[in-house]
Structures are given as structure tokens and as C-alpha cells.
Amino acid sequence: MTSNNKLHDSGDRTRVELPKSATGITGFDEITLGGVPTGRPTLVSGPPGAGKSLFGLQFLIHGATRCDEPGLYLGFEGSRADLAADVGALGIDLDALEQGGGLLIDAQTMEREAVQTGEFDLEALMVRAAYGVKKIGAKRVVLDSLESLFAAFSSTPEVVRSEVLRLFRWLKDQGLTAVITGERGEDALIRHGMEEFLSDCVVLLDHRVVDEVATRRLRIVKYRGSTHGRNEYPFLIGPDGLEVLPITSLGLNQQVRNDRISTGVDGLDEMLGGEGVFRASSILISGTSGTGKTTIASSFADAACRRGETVLFFGFEESQPEILRNMASVSLDLNHWIEQGLLHFHCERPTTLGLEDHLATMQRLIRKFTPTMVVIDPVSSLSRSSGAPDVSSMLMRQIYYLKSAGITAVMTALNQGGTELEHTEMSISSLVDTWLLAITLGGNGERNRGMYVLKSRGMAHSNQIREFLIDDNGVSLIPVYIGPNGVLTGSARAAQEAAERAVELGLAQESGELAAALELRREAVEQHVIALRADFDAEENLTGRLIETSKAREDALMLGRQQQGRQRTVKPETGP
Amino acid sequence: MSSPAEPHTREGEPTAVRLQLTLFVSGAAPSSIRAVRRLREVCDRHCPDGYDLDVVDIYQQPEKVASRGVLAVPTLIRERPLPVRVMIGDFTDEQRMLATLALPASKVD
Numbered sequence: 001m002t003s004n005n006k007l008h009d010s011g012d013r014t015r016v017e018l019p020k021s022a023t024g025i026t027g028f029d030e031i032t033l034g035g036v037p038t039g040r041p042t043l044v045s046g047p048p049g050a051g052k053s054l055f056g057l058q059f060l061i062h063g064a065t066r067c068d069e070p071g072l073y074l075g076f077e078g079s080r081a082d083l084a085a086d087v088g089a090l091g092i093d094l095d096a097l098e099q100g101g102g103l104l105i106d107a108q109t110m111e112r113e114a115v116q117t118g119e120f121d122l123e124a125l126m127v128r129a130a131y132g133v134k135k136i137g138a139k140r141v142v143l144d145s146l147e148s149l150f151a152a153f154s155s156t157p158e159v160v161r162s163e164v165l166r167l168f169r170w171l172k173d174q175g176l177t178a179v180i181t182g183e184r185g186e187d188a189l190i191r192h193g194m195e196e197f198l199s200d201c202v203v204l205l206d207h208r209v210v211d212e213v214a215t216r217r218l219r220i221v222k223y224r225g226s227t228h229g230r231n232e233y234p235f236l237i238g239p240d241g242l243e244v245l246p247i248t249s250l251g252l253n254q255q256v257r258n259d260r261i262s263t264g265v266d267g268l269d270e271m272l273g274g275e276g277v278f279r280a281s282s283i284l285i286s287g288t289s290g291t292g293k294t295t296i297a298s299s300f301a302d303a304a305c306r307r308g309e310t311v312l313f314f315g316f317e318e319s320q321p322e323i324l325r326n327m328a329s330v331s332l333d334l335n336h337w338i339e340q341g342l343l344h345f346h347c348e349r350p351t352t353l354g355l356e357d358h359l360a361t362m363q364r365l366i367r368k369f370t371p372t373m374v375v376i377d378p379v380s381s382l383s384r385s386s387g388a389p390d391v392s393s394m395l396m397r398q399i400y401y402l403k404s405a406g407i408t409a410v411m412t413a414l415n416q417g418g419t420e421l422e423h424t425e426m427s428i429s430s431l432v433d434t435w436l437l438a439i440t441l442g443g444n445g446e447r448n449r450g451m452y453v454l455k456s457r458g459m460a461h462s463n464q465i466r467e468f469l470i471d472d473n474g475v476s477l478i479p480v481y482i483g484p485n486g487v488l489t490g491s492a493r494a495a496q497e498a499a500e501r502a503v504e505l506g507l508a509q510e511s512g513e514l515a516a517a518l519e520l521r522r523e524a525v526e527q528h529v530i531a532l533r534a535d536f537d538a539e540e541n542l543t544g545r546l547i548e549t550s551k552a553r554e555d556a557l558m559l560g561r562q563q564q565g566r567q568r569t570v571k572p573e574t575g576p
Numbered sequence: 577m578s579s580p581a582e583p584h585t586r587e588g589e590p591t592a593v594r595l596q597l598t599l600f601v602s603g604a605a606p607s608s609i610r611a612v613r614r615l616r617e618v619c620d621r622h623c624p625d626g627y628d629l630d631v632v633d634i635y636q637q638p639e640k641v642a643s644r645g646v647l648a649v650p651t652l653i654r655e656r657p658l659p660v661r662v663m664i665g666d667f668t669d670e671q672r673m674l675a676t677l678a679l680p681a682s683k684v685d
Contacts, residue, residue, distance in 0.1 A: 076647070108645030115661070115676045118611075118668030123602040124634050124641050131638035152647065153664075360610040 021069070021140065021177045022311045024062025025055065026363075027244025031229035032220060036201055036395075041168055041178040043198040046205030051216065051237055052181035053077070055205070056142035057087055057134040058241045059179050063140045064102025069177075071140035074125075075107035083107055089243050109152065113400040118156060122163035129167060132175065141171060145181035164263050168198070200224045206232075215356060218244055234356035243360050257281075259565040260459075261408065264303025265296060267477030268436075271453050271462035277434050278458065279372075280406045284379075286413040289437030292470055293412035293448050294318070296436065297375050298327045298334060299475055300410045304373045305337040314362060315347035316381040323347075331474040344369050350381040358382055359398055366407065374402055380386040399431050433457045438468065448490035451477060467493065549557045595619070595627035595677070596656035600641060602634050602649040607666040611650035614667040618674065 020034030029035045036042040038058070053075070060071030075083065083105060084094045095485040097103040106128055132138060146164065153160045173179045180198060187440070191375050202221040209215070215234040235244040269276045277283055278383040283300070285293045302312045310491075315323055323345070327334050337343035346365055350358070359382075366374065376382075379395065402409040435454040440447050453461045466477040467490075599615060601608035612631060619627050634641045634649060644653065654661040654677055667673045 106642045108643060113662060114648075114651070115663045115672055116665045116669075117673045117676070118665030119604075119607045120664045120666065121605075121607070122647055123605070123649045124646045124651065127602075127634045127638050127650075128642045128647075131642060149647075152593060426659065429668060441645050 020226070021057070021059075022062060022067060023059040024066060025058050025242045025244060026240065028218070028242070028422035031233060031244065032201075035241065036177060036179065037223075038177050039172070039175040039225070040200040041180050042201040042203065043182055044203045044205060045182045047183060047207055050205035050207045051235075051242055052183075052205060053083070053144050054086070054090075054242055055203075056144050056179045056181055057083070057092075059091055060103055060140055060142055061097065063102070063177075064097055069139035070102045070104070070136040071142065072129070072136065072138040072237060073103070073105045073107065073142045073144065074129060074132070075105070075142075075144045076109045076152060078104050078107065080107045087241075090239065092241075101136055104136050104138065106132050109148075111506065114152070115411065116153075120155075120295070120478050121159065122167075125163065126170065127154060129170070133176065139147075139177060141176045141178045143167075143178065143180045145183065147183040148340060150476060152384055158378065163506060166542075191269075201226075205235075205321055210279060234359075236356050236360050238357075238364065240364070241364070257406065261307070262303045263296075264299035264301075264306070265475050265477060267466060268296075268451075271464065271466065271477065272434065272456055273459040273461055276457070277408070280403060280408055281433035281457075281553040282409040282411065282431065283434045283436065284411050284413055284434045285438060286415055288415050288440065291440060292451075292468055292475070293414070293438055294323065294377050295327065295330060295332070295470055295475055296438065296451075297410050297412050297466075298323070298332050298379050300336070301373065301375050302332050302334060304408070305334075305340075305342045309342065309372040310369055311337070311343050311373045311375065312344060312365055312369050313345045313375045313377070315345060315377050316350045316358075317349050317378060320345040320376050329472075330470050331472060344371070362398070363401070366405070371407060373408040373410060376409070376411045378414050380413040396431055439465075441465075441467070445489045446492065586637045592627070593657040595623050595654070597627065598644075598652040598653045598655055599630060600632045600634055600644075600646045600649055600653075605649070608622075608650050611666040614670070615652065618667070618670065618677075622674070622677075 014272070018040075019038040020032065020036065021038045022029045022035040038452040046052050059071065060073055063069035063071045073083075080094075087094060093377055094103065094105060098105060098510050129141065133141065150157055150160050151165065168180075169177075170299050199222060201223045204219045204221050206217040206219070207215075208217070214236070216235050218235045219232045220228045220230065233244045235242055237243075257279040260273075260277060261279050262269050262276040263272065285296050287293055301313055304311045313323075324335050324338075338345070344365070346361070347359075348358070353361070360372075362376075382395065399409060434456040437452055437454045439450045439452070442448075449470065450465050451468040452463075452465040455461075464479060466479055469476050469478060588623065597615070599612065601612060603618070615629065632640055634636060648664040650664065650666055651671075652663040652667075654663075657678075661676050663676050666671070
């Protein structure tokens, strides 16, 4: 609750915005960036039973207990006893608050059964407001509700209108932060000519039934001079009063964690860059049924407990004993973590409550146990609890909430058979940081589990499909066989591995024989070379001798010619 | 306007409780002054045995305004006889006023 003040401060710092008063309503102060406008009236409208009075009372109680702003409640609907009973169920003691001087309840009215006999005005209302404000030094005022005021004087609405306008003017002049409730919203205001006084901030509470599930929605129709969340936000009336879901601010400004945590599955950490996933990131494990999603999620939880961290496990399909028994069969002993107080289970049928109730329960438990990890198994069944199309946006905000709280979120999602595997019903996949896809690898009359990392932001991760083994020794991931015949798993992988070993052996033998044959051939070739060499040597010898003989004959011939020549040259000098 | 007193009206009945009224007015506002005047007139006329009238100025006794849950002025509360009855307005509609107070209607009207 103190964070509201902080938010309030930061709102003032960032921009010159109008000052705001925190309402203390979980979530509302976040989407309005601080609460209702200080010193101005805020209209809270909605059908009967939508929680308008509670909104007003929470606003006053928060002011009295946390902001040192006393508050006056002016009610025209029920009696004080009714009010006390309403909020008493929420653990709020109105008497104690009144005795402390932080609150004044003025809810007495007797005009409902009054008979009109002539002219009148609502000066007494004015006097009551002034008296109450003065008595406790009120800074906050609630008028509950406009409709009952008009109903009390139904025959003279114009009198009520002018008197109410006078009251609003007075509230504004006094600088009082007011919450005024009304049933019909803006149209009625315009009809009553009050819109100029109630247009600073208009909040709409809605209560409707979608697919047989009652859902409450809150929307800020208008907030003059301030940014605010414009969506319809689901809310509920829980043990702590109104809660708007989930408690997230509008910005993407959560802290980033760089430390990594182990997944608890042998081989999975290696696939995720060797270190596991980032702390406070969100992990989605999706797959068809029977692919081991719960087991993987439990391994995450087990690993966290081993590190001495607290884990909150939300089961929407199996009961706690079932999960414990099933995990014990694969050597995951979760029971002793429960005994040590590290692991908390909350199992519930998704159809018992509406989605917002589930989310609110989750947030309450998260606040209670302050876990470092939350497991939601499976997140997809939450979408079945509500047919509303805003499931994904609500889950989205839930994920943001977990992230901003620094909680690691491990979610499983069931893919319906036949749908694309890399597609989740709730389209939350774009939000998750690490997405593990559990698949079945079929063939050879077997069905084996496989897994791969579809994405993992901010880290190197394996592109492999690994076979995922669940046996008595727990869970582990081993590389699958990928060969010329495709991906093989299970006994086919075992068979293929055996076959491969056999082939390797055979190849070794064959190459030995080939080597021997080669050796033989080499010997033969070498002998052949020797023989040829010998032939060549003999030939060379013979040729050398023949060359010598021929040279001798040539010399002899040369000599003979020279002698002949010498004899002839004498004769021609004595010629004719 | 005036009519003869009818002392027998409530005398024969067992509920001979003295009429007890509280009137909330806002100071010297015209409608309040009118209301006080008309109320006294009617009661004097219809209750010869007397009646109790407590006129509360909302500015003087605001805590009483809140504790009784009064919003409009003038507001008249018939405290006795029970049940408590409430009227708002300046009693222009005298018939309704008499009916609510369970006093007999004025014969002149």
C-alpha cells in the first residue's frame, strides 16, 4: 500500500500533472498513475451491486489509515449498520476508524418515505456535509449515491439537480477530493446537467455475465489532464475489497536480471547456453498432452527449492496429491520441499471460478508467499474458465506483473491435437522469454518424447531436437539420432545405434583386408620394378659397348681419309 | 379557512397519545418561516389538547440533522404517535399534511 504514495510522487516528478489521491484499491492507483484527482470530484458509476459503495469506502479508509486524510461518507441508500456489515466482511472495523477520527459515516436517511407537502430545498444536506467536514477536518468526501438522492425526491428532480450542483460547487471550492457514485453514468449526468461538474474523472464499473461466468470490469472513461489506462480492466471483490487486475503499471519498465538459474533437467541447461534460463524471465512449455510438460515444470520447481528458494505451484488440472505421486514416480520428491515450507501448492478446477478470480487468487497468494518462482500448470486451462476474448490480454498483464515483481514464471500450455504446435491458444507466446516445445516423435510403433528450444531470448541456445527421457531416475535430455533415415528415437534409436556399431566394425575389417591386399600388390609391384631395373641395366650395358665399338670404327675411318688427302695435294701443284 | 374545533376526533380512540413533532428549518429562509407559521396554525386548530413541537434550526444543531438523517428543509417528523412519519415541504398541500399527521381534514377545504 505504501507503494501508492511512491507512485504518486513519481507521477508528480515526471510531469506537471494534477495532484492525485491514492484510493488504496489494488490496481486502480496503478492504472490511473496515482489515484483520483485531488480536490476534484470523481464519478464512479455502474449498475447496482457493481461495487460503487465499496470503491468509495476503500477510498476513505485508505485516506484515513495511510494518507492522514480524514474522510466523510454521506450515504443515502442504506443505513450505517448495513455499511458496517458490508465492510466488516472485508475485515474493516468502521467503529474503530470512526473513533480514531479518521472517518465519519453519515448514512442516515429518512426521506425515502417522506411525504411532500410543498416547497423545500436540500439545505440540510449542505449543512450535514459542512458539519461532517468540519468535525473531522475531512479531506475526502464520498456521496453515495446520486440515484438514491434523486429517487428520494423523485417528484422534484429539478430541485435535487440544482441542490446537488450547489453541493458540487461547494465541494470544489473547499478543495475536497470527492467520489460520487451514480448508477447510470454519463448519459444521466448530461440529462441532469451535471457533466461540467463531474467530468474530471469518470470511472465505470460493470458487472456482466459472459458464458455463465460473472465478470466485473472497470474502465476509466475519462480523466481530464492525466494519462490513464483506457482498457477494460477486470476486477473483483475479494477479501481485501476491490482489486483491479493485474497490478501492473502501464510502462514496460521492469528490472532486468542477468543471473541465470538451472532448469533442473539434465541436458536442458546445456541447450540453453549451458547455464539455464534467466531469473525473473517467463518460460513457456507447450505441447500436446502426455509430452511431459508437468514433469519439466516440476523439475524447474525442484531445482528452485534445491537453491533454497520458494515456489508457488498453481495446478489447474491435477490435485496436489496427484502431482506429488506422479512426480515421485520419476524420482522428483516434491513432498519434502512442502514440508520445508519452500513449495506451496494451490490446486483448483479452472471452471470453479472466473478467470479474474483465478488471477486475483494467484496475486493474493503471490503476495502472501513472495515466491521467487511461480508455476502455472497449465496456463491454457485458464482460458477455458472464461470465454471472454480478453484472456490473452489478462494473462499478458499477469506475466508483466510477475516480471516486474522479479518472479520467474514457468507456465505450461496444452496444445490441442491438430493445431499447429508453434501456436498457443492464448497468443502469449510473444511474451515469453524462453519457449520450450515438447513434442512426440512417433514411428516404428512407438511414441517418444522430444523437446527443443523454440526460442530463448538473450542467450545462445541449441537448435537441436533432443529426446526427452522420463524414467525412474528422473528426467534427462539426450541427443536424438539424426541419420540418413531421419530422426530416430526410442528403441529405433537404440537399434540404429547398434546397427551403426556393427557397420563400423564391418568397415574396420574391410579396410584391414584392403590394406593387406594393397601390401601384397605393393610387393608385387616392387618386384616387378626390380626385374625391370635389371633388364634396363643389362640393356644399358650392351648399348654402352656398342657405342664404344662404333666410335673406334669411326676414328679409324677418319685416320684413313687424312692420309689419302695428304697424298693428293702434291699432284695438283705440278699440273697443266 | 377557519373551522370549528372538533374535540371528539381522537378522544374516543384508545391511542390518545399527545402529538409530538420535530420540525427542521433553515434559519430565516422564507419557506422555513412559512412552514413554522402554517404548522402552528394547523396544530392549534386540530389539537386543542395541545402538542409538543420542537423546532430545530439546522445551522444551530447540525449534529441532530445528521443523526436524524434529514436532507431537506423544511422537514417535519411526527415522533408520536408511532409510527414515525416524515414530511418535507412548506405545507402548501394542507390535505396531505393533515392526512400524514392523521389529523382530520379541514372541513372548509
